[in-house]
Amino acid sequence: MAWILLLEADLFTMPTTDPDGFCPCESGLLYRDCHQAVREASPEDVLDVGRRVYADRWGTNAGFYEKQGLYRKLADHLFSFTRATKVIDIGCGRGEGLAALVEAAGAGAHLFVGLDENPDCLAAAARRLGVGTPDTRLRRVGLDQREYDLEFVPGRLPAPGRIVLAQTDLLRQDPELDELLLVARPYDAVTQWFSGMHSAREHDRIMKDMQIGSDRVHRMATDLAALEYAANAVRDGGIFHVVTRVAGDDVRLLREDTAEEVGALASHGPITLEELVLLPYTEPPLGPRIGVGAPGSSYAAKSKFAASAIFRLDQSSA
Numbered sequence: 001m002a003w004i005l006l007l008e009a010d011l012f013t014m015p016t017t018d019p020d021g022f023c024p025c026e027s028g029l030l031y032r033d034c035h036q037a038v039r040e041a042s043p044e045d046v047l048d049v050g051r052r053v054y055a056d057r058w059g060t061n062a063g064f065y066e067k068q069g070l071y072r073k074l075a076d077h078l079f080s081f082t083r084a085t086k087v088i089d090i091g092c093g094r095g096e097g098l099a100a101l102v103e104a105a106g107a108g109a110h111l112f113v114g115l116d117e118n119p120d121c122l123a124a125a126a127r128r129l130g131v132g133t134p135d136t137r138l139r140r141v142g143l144d145q146r147e148y149d150l151e152f153v154p155g156r157l158p159a160p161g162r163i164v165l166a167q168t169d170l171l172r173q174d175p176e177l178d179e180l181l182l183v184a185r186p187y188d189a190v191t192q193w194f195s196g197m198h199s200a201r202e203h204d205r206i207m208k209d210m211q212i213g214s215d216r217v218h219r220m221a222t223d224l225a226a227l228e229y230a231a232n233a234v235r236d237g238g239i240f241h242v243v244t245r246v247a248g249d250d251v252r253l254l255r256e257d258t259a260e261e262v263g264a265l266a267s268h269g270p271i272t273l274e275e276l277v278l279l280p281y282t283e284p285p286l287g288p289r290i291g292v293g294a295p296g297s298s299y300a301a302k303s304k305f306a307a308s309a310i311f312r313l314d315q316s317s318a
Protein backbone atom coordinates (compact mmCIF):
# COMPACT_ATOMS: atom_id res chain seq x y z
CA MET A 1 0.00 0.00 0.00
CA ALA A 2 1.35 3.43 -0.86
CA TRP A 3 -0.08 4.96 2.29
CA ILE A 4 2.69 5.90 4.74
CA LEU A 5 4.38 6.23 7.23
CA LEU A 6 5.92 2.87 6.50
CA LEU A 7 7.33 2.27 9.98
CA GLU A 8 5.73 -1.09 10.45
CA ALA A 9 8.56 -2.74 12.38
CA ASP A 10 7.41 -3.80 15.82
CA LEU A 11 8.75 -0.96 17.96
CA PHE A 12 8.70 -2.97 21.15
CA THR A 13 10.95 -5.75 19.92
CA MET A 14 13.23 -3.81 17.60
CA PRO A 15 16.87 -4.89 18.07
CA THR A 16 19.71 -2.38 18.43
CA THR A 17 22.29 -2.33 15.68
CA ASP A 18 25.47 -0.86 14.14
CA PRO A 19 25.44 2.98 14.26
CA ASP A 20 26.48 3.16 10.61
CA GLY A 21 23.99 0.54 9.46
CA PHE A 22 20.36 1.10 8.59
CA CYS A 23 17.97 1.49 11.49
CA PRO A 24 15.81 -1.63 11.94
CA CYS A 25 12.70 0.55 12.32
CA GLU A 26 12.74 0.70 8.48
CA SER A 27 12.86 4.47 8.31
CA GLY A 28 15.60 4.21 5.71
CA LEU A 29 17.95 6.24 7.95
CA LEU A 30 21.23 5.25 9.52
CA TYR A 31 20.80 3.94 13.09
CA ARG A 32 22.87 6.88 14.41
CA ASP A 33 20.52 9.35 12.68
CA CYS A 34 17.42 7.55 13.91
CA HIS A 35 16.83 5.43 17.04
CA GLN A 36 20.34 5.27 18.53
CA ALA A 37 20.11 8.27 20.87
CA VAL A 38 16.83 7.11 22.39
CA ARG A 39 17.93 3.49 22.66
CA GLU A 40 21.07 4.56 24.54
CA ALA A 41 19.42 7.15 26.81
CA SER A 42 18.99 6.36 30.50
CA PRO A 43 15.45 5.63 31.71
CA GLU A 44 15.34 9.13 33.32
CA ASP A 45 16.38 10.83 30.08
CA VAL A 46 14.62 8.76 27.46
CA LEU A 47 11.58 11.02 27.10
CA ASP A 48 13.58 14.27 26.95
CA VAL A 49 16.02 12.77 24.48
CA GLY A 50 13.23 11.38 22.30
CA ARG A 51 11.45 14.71 22.14
CA ARG A 52 14.60 16.76 21.55
CA VAL A 53 15.94 14.49 18.82
CA TYR A 54 12.55 14.40 17.09
CA ALA A 55 12.22 18.19 17.18
CA ASP A 56 15.72 18.59 15.70
CA ARG A 57 15.19 15.96 13.03
CA TRP A 58 11.77 17.25 12.03
CA GLY A 59 13.39 20.67 11.68
CA THR A 60 15.34 19.26 8.70
CA ASN A 61 12.13 18.03 7.03
CA ALA A 62 10.06 21.11 7.78
CA GLY A 63 12.82 23.49 6.67
CA PHE A 64 13.20 21.55 3.42
CA TYR A 65 9.45 21.57 2.76
CA GLU A 66 9.19 25.26 3.59
CA LYS A 67 11.92 26.14 1.08
CA GLN A 68 9.87 24.31 -1.57
CA GLY A 69 6.83 26.45 -0.72
CA LEU A 70 4.92 23.36 0.41
CA TYR A 71 3.35 24.90 3.53
CA ARG A 72 2.18 27.90 1.52
CA LYS A 73 0.60 25.55 -1.05
CA LEU A 74 -1.21 23.69 1.72
CA ALA A 75 -2.50 26.96 3.19
CA ASP A 76 -3.66 28.04 -0.27
CA HIS A 77 -5.48 24.74 -0.70
CA LEU A 78 -7.35 25.30 2.54
CA PHE A 79 -8.10 28.95 1.72
CA SER A 80 -9.54 27.96 -1.67
CA PHE A 81 -12.37 26.40 0.37
CA THR A 82 -12.76 28.88 3.20
CA ARG A 83 -11.16 32.05 4.56
CA ALA A 84 -9.84 30.37 7.68
CA THR A 85 -9.19 32.91 10.41
CA LYS A 86 -10.06 30.66 13.37
CA VAL A 87 -8.07 27.47 13.15
CA ILE A 88 -6.86 24.70 15.46
CA ASP A 89 -3.64 23.14 14.10
CA ILE A 90 -3.24 19.66 15.55
CA GLY A 91 0.35 18.47 15.93
CA CYS A 92 1.61 21.94 14.95
CA GLY A 93 5.24 20.87 15.29
CA ARG A 94 7.72 23.71 14.86
CA GLY A 95 5.08 26.09 13.52
CA GLU A 96 5.88 26.24 9.79
CA GLY A 97 2.29 25.31 8.94
CA LEU A 98 0.81 27.79 11.42
CA ALA A 99 3.07 30.53 10.04
CA ALA A 100 1.81 29.82 6.51
CA LEU A 101 -1.79 29.91 7.72
CA VAL A 102 -1.29 33.20 9.55
CA GLU A 103 0.32 34.68 6.45
CA ALA A 104 -2.49 33.47 4.21
CA ALA A 105 -5.08 34.98 6.55
CA GLY A 106 -3.46 38.43 6.34
CA ALA A 107 -4.56 41.30 8.57
CA GLY A 108 -7.70 41.20 10.70
CA ALA A 109 -9.11 39.26 13.60
CA HIS A 110 -7.58 35.81 13.98
CA LEU A 111 -7.39 32.95 16.36
CA PHE A 112 -4.76 30.33 15.52
CA VAL A 113 -4.28 27.58 18.07
CA GLY A 114 -1.35 25.16 17.79
CA LEU A 115 -1.41 21.94 19.83
CA ASP A 116 1.48 19.53 20.27
CA GLU A 117 2.81 17.01 22.77
CA ASN A 118 6.46 17.89 22.20
CA PRO A 119 7.70 20.89 24.23
CA ASP A 120 10.81 21.23 22.04
CA CYS A 121 8.63 21.54 18.93
CA LEU A 122 6.39 24.03 20.74
CA ALA A 123 9.40 26.11 21.83
CA ALA A 124 10.57 26.26 18.19
CA ALA A 125 7.03 27.20 17.09
CA ALA A 126 6.89 29.95 19.73
CA ARG A 127 10.18 31.44 18.46
CA ARG A 128 9.00 31.32 14.88
CA LEU A 129 5.63 32.88 15.61
CA GLY A 130 6.93 35.47 18.08
CA VAL A 131 4.82 34.32 21.02
CA GLY A 132 5.73 33.11 24.51
CA THR A 133 6.82 29.51 25.00
CA PRO A 134 3.84 27.63 26.43
CA ASP A 135 3.99 26.14 29.90
CA THR A 136 4.67 22.44 30.28
CA ARG A 137 1.31 20.82 31.00
CA LEU A 138 2.30 17.15 30.81
CA ARG A 139 4.26 15.76 33.72
CA ARG A 140 6.19 12.53 33.39
CA VAL A 141 5.34 9.86 35.93
CA GLY A 142 7.94 7.08 36.12
CA LEU A 143 6.63 3.57 36.17
CA ASP A 144 9.13 0.80 35.68
CA GLN A 145 12.53 1.06 33.99
CA ARG A 146 11.98 2.92 30.70
CA GLU A 147 8.22 2.83 30.73
CA TYR A 148 6.60 6.13 31.70
CA ASP A 149 3.16 7.68 31.96
CA LEU A 150 2.13 11.32 31.48
CA GLU A 151 -0.34 13.28 33.55
CA PHE A 152 -1.69 16.80 33.13
CA VAL A 153 -0.69 19.50 35.58
CA PRO A 154 -3.79 21.64 36.14
CA GLY A 155 -3.80 25.44 35.89
CA ARG A 156 -1.25 25.83 33.12
CA LEU A 157 -3.46 26.81 30.21
CA PRO A 158 -2.09 29.35 27.72
CA ALA A 159 -3.03 33.02 27.99
CA PRO A 160 -5.51 34.33 25.40
CA GLY A 161 -4.07 35.81 22.22
CA ARG A 162 -4.29 35.77 18.43
CA ILE A 163 -1.79 32.91 18.29
CA VAL A 164 -2.01 30.41 21.11
CA LEU A 165 0.22 27.39 21.63
CA ALA A 166 -0.52 24.63 24.11
CA GLN A 167 0.95 21.32 25.09
CA THR A 168 -1.45 18.41 25.06
CA ASP A 169 -1.49 14.77 24.07
CA LEU A 170 -4.23 13.99 21.58
CA LEU A 171 -4.52 10.47 22.92
CA ARG A 172 -5.18 11.57 26.52
CA GLN A 173 -8.33 13.16 27.87
CA ASP A 174 -7.73 16.90 28.44
CA PRO A 175 -11.02 18.43 29.64
CA GLU A 176 -9.32 21.62 30.87
CA LEU A 177 -8.01 22.46 27.40
CA ASP A 178 -11.21 21.28 25.70
CA GLU A 179 -13.19 23.75 27.77
CA LEU A 180 -10.87 26.63 26.85
CA LEU A 181 -11.00 25.79 23.14
CA LEU A 182 -14.74 25.38 23.07
CA VAL A 183 -15.33 28.85 24.54
CA ALA A 184 -14.00 30.27 21.26
CA ARG A 185 -16.14 27.96 19.13
CA PRO A 186 -16.95 27.80 16.25
CA TYR A 187 -13.69 27.52 14.32
CA ASP A 188 -13.36 27.68 10.53
CA ALA A 189 -11.01 24.73 10.31
CA VAL A 190 -9.04 22.05 12.10
CA THR A 191 -5.79 21.12 10.35
CA GLN A 192 -3.56 18.09 10.79
CA TRP A 193 -0.59 18.38 8.45
CA PHE A 194 1.75 15.38 8.56
CA SER A 195 1.83 13.14 11.57
CA GLY A 196 4.58 11.29 13.37
CA MET A 197 5.73 10.37 16.84
CA HIS A 198 9.05 10.64 18.61
CA SER A 199 11.06 7.48 19.27
CA ALA A 200 10.62 7.53 23.06
CA ARG A 201 6.87 7.28 22.59
CA GLU A 202 7.20 3.50 22.43
CA HIS A 203 7.92 3.64 26.19
CA ASP A 204 4.77 5.66 26.91
CA ARG A 205 2.23 3.64 28.88
CA ILE A 206 -0.56 4.81 26.58
CA MET A 207 0.95 2.97 23.64
CA LYS A 208 0.52 -0.33 25.45
CA ASP A 209 -2.86 0.63 26.83
CA MET A 210 -4.10 1.47 23.32
CA GLN A 211 -2.17 -1.43 21.73
CA ILE A 212 -0.26 0.91 19.41
CA GLY A 213 2.85 -0.86 18.13
CA SER A 214 3.79 1.18 15.06
CA ASP A 215 3.90 4.73 13.79
CA ARG A 216 1.12 3.90 11.32
CA VAL A 217 -1.29 2.80 14.04
CA HIS A 218 -0.35 5.88 16.08
CA ARG A 219 -1.22 8.02 13.06
CA MET A 220 -4.60 6.33 12.74
CA ALA A 221 -5.29 7.05 16.42
CA THR A 222 -4.24 10.71 16.11
CA ASP A 223 -6.29 11.12 12.90
CA LEU A 224 -9.37 9.98 14.82
CA ALA A 225 -8.56 12.28 17.74
CA ALA A 226 -8.12 15.22 15.34
CA LEU A 227 -11.44 14.38 13.72
CA GLU A 228 -13.06 14.55 17.15
CA TYR A 229 -11.65 18.07 17.62
CA ALA A 230 -13.09 19.01 14.23
CA ALA A 231 -16.50 17.52 14.99
CA ASN A 232 -16.67 19.40 18.31
CA ALA A 233 -15.20 22.73 17.31
CA VAL A 234 -15.69 23.49 13.60
CA ARG A 235 -18.77 25.29 12.28
CA ASP A 236 -21.18 23.62 9.93
CA GLY A 237 -19.63 23.90 6.43
CA GLY A 238 -16.14 24.45 7.87
CA ILE A 239 -13.10 22.34 7.00
CA PHE A 240 -11.08 19.44 8.41
CA HIS A 241 -7.77 19.40 6.50
CA VAL A 242 -5.54 16.32 6.67
CA VAL A 243 -2.18 16.07 4.91
CA THR A 244 -0.13 12.88 4.57
CA ARG A 245 2.96 11.86 2.64
CA VAL A 246 2.38 9.28 -0.08
CA ALA A 247 4.49 7.90 -2.94
CA GLY A 248 3.96 6.19 -6.28
CA ASP A 249 4.61 6.63 -9.96
CA ASP A 250 1.11 5.85 -11.22
CA VAL A 251 -0.57 9.03 -10.03
CA ARG A 252 -4.06 7.93 -11.01
CA LEU A 253 -3.75 4.72 -9.00
CA LEU A 254 -2.13 6.54 -6.10
CA ARG A 255 -4.97 9.07 -6.04
CA GLU A 256 -7.55 6.26 -6.02
CA ASP A 257 -5.78 4.38 -3.21
CA THR A 258 -5.28 7.54 -1.18
CA ALA A 259 -8.87 8.69 -1.67
CA GLU A 260 -10.01 5.30 -0.41
CA GLU A 261 -7.72 5.54 2.64
CA VAL A 262 -8.53 9.11 3.63
CA GLY A 263 -12.16 8.66 2.61
CA ALA A 264 -12.44 5.96 5.29
CA LEU A 265 -12.03 8.72 7.89
CA ALA A 266 -15.41 10.08 6.83
CA SER A 267 -17.13 7.01 8.28
CA HIS A 268 -15.93 8.12 11.75
CA GLY A 269 -17.42 11.61 11.92
CA PRO A 270 -19.69 14.25 10.32
CA ILE A 271 -17.40 14.98 7.36
CA THR A 272 -17.42 14.54 3.59
CA LEU A 273 -14.31 14.40 1.42
CA GLU A 274 -14.51 17.48 -0.85
CA GLU A 275 -11.17 17.35 -2.64
CA LEU A 276 -7.93 15.41 -2.61
CA VAL A 277 -4.92 17.03 -4.24
CA LEU A 278 -1.52 15.34 -4.65
CA LEU A 279 1.20 17.99 -4.43
CA PRO A 280 4.63 16.82 -5.67
CA TYR A 281 7.47 17.49 -3.23
CA THR A 282 10.91 16.15 -2.34
CA GLU A 283 12.30 14.76 0.92
CA PRO A 284 15.61 15.94 2.41
CA PRO A 285 18.18 13.42 1.12
CA LEU A 286 20.74 13.34 3.93
CA GLY A 287 21.41 13.56 7.63
CA PRO A 288 19.22 13.29 10.72
CA ARG A 289 15.61 13.73 9.61
CA ILE A 290 12.28 11.93 9.88
CA GLY A 291 12.48 9.18 7.27
CA VAL A 292 9.67 7.73 5.27
CA GLY A 293 10.63 4.32 3.97
CA ALA A 294 13.43 1.82 3.79
CA PRO A 295 16.31 2.21 1.33
CA GLY A 296 15.47 0.42 -1.88
CA SER A 297 11.85 0.07 -0.80
CA SER A 298 9.12 1.02 -3.20
CA TYR A 299 8.63 4.24 -1.27
CA ALA A 300 12.23 5.36 -1.58
CA ALA A 301 12.16 4.81 -5.36
CA LYS A 302 8.92 6.55 -6.10
CA SER A 303 7.69 10.08 -6.73
CA LYS A 304 6.51 11.71 -3.53
CA PHE A 305 3.40 13.75 -2.91
CA ALA A 306 1.79 15.60 -0.05
CA ALA A 307 -1.76 14.26 -0.16
CA SER A 308 -3.88 17.24 0.86
CA ALA A 309 -7.41 16.13 1.78
CA ILE A 310 -10.14 18.71 2.37
CA PHE A 311 -13.17 17.44 4.31
CA ARG A 312 -16.31 19.52 4.78
CA LEU A 313 -18.08 19.45 8.16
CA ASP A 314 -21.73 18.55 7.97
CA GLN A 315 -22.88 19.04 11.52
CA SER A 316 -26.50 18.22 10.59
CA SER A 317 -25.42 14.59 10.06
CA ALA A 318 -23.79 14.36 13.51
Ligand SMILES: C[S@@+](CC[C@H](N)C(=O)[O-])C[C@H]1O[C@@H](n2cnc3c(N)ncnc32)[C@H](O)[C@@H]1O
Pocket residue numbers: 058062090091092093094095096097115116117118121168169170171192193194195196197198222
Ligand atom coordinates in the same frame (compact mmCIF):
# COMPACT_ATOMS: atom_id res chain seq x y z
C1 LIG B 1 5.45 15.16 11.47
S1 LIG B 1 5.27 16.41 12.67
C2 LIG B 1 4.29 17.59 11.79
C3 LIG B 1 4.36 18.97 12.37
C4 LIG B 1 3.62 20.05 11.61
N1 LIG B 1 2.21 19.75 11.49
C5 LIG B 1 4.23 20.28 10.27
O1 LIG B 1 3.54 20.04 9.26
O2 LIG B 1 5.37 20.70 10.19
C6 LIG B 1 4.03 15.67 13.75
C7 LIG B 1 3.79 16.48 15.00
O3 LIG B 1 2.68 15.90 15.69
C8 LIG B 1 2.98 15.86 17.07
N2 LIG B 1 2.24 14.76 17.70
C9 LIG B 1 2.35 13.44 17.41
N3 LIG B 1 1.54 12.73 18.19
C10 LIG B 1 0.91 13.60 19.00
C11 LIG B 1 -0.05 13.43 20.03
N4 LIG B 1 -0.51 12.22 20.37
N5 LIG B 1 -0.49 14.53 20.66
C12 LIG B 1 -0.02 15.76 20.30
N6 LIG B 1 0.90 15.97 19.33
C13 LIG B 1 1.35 14.90 18.69
C14 LIG B 1 4.47 15.63 17.13
O4 LIG B 1 5.00 16.04 18.37
C15 LIG B 1 4.96 16.45 15.96
O5 LIG B 1 5.32 17.74 16.33
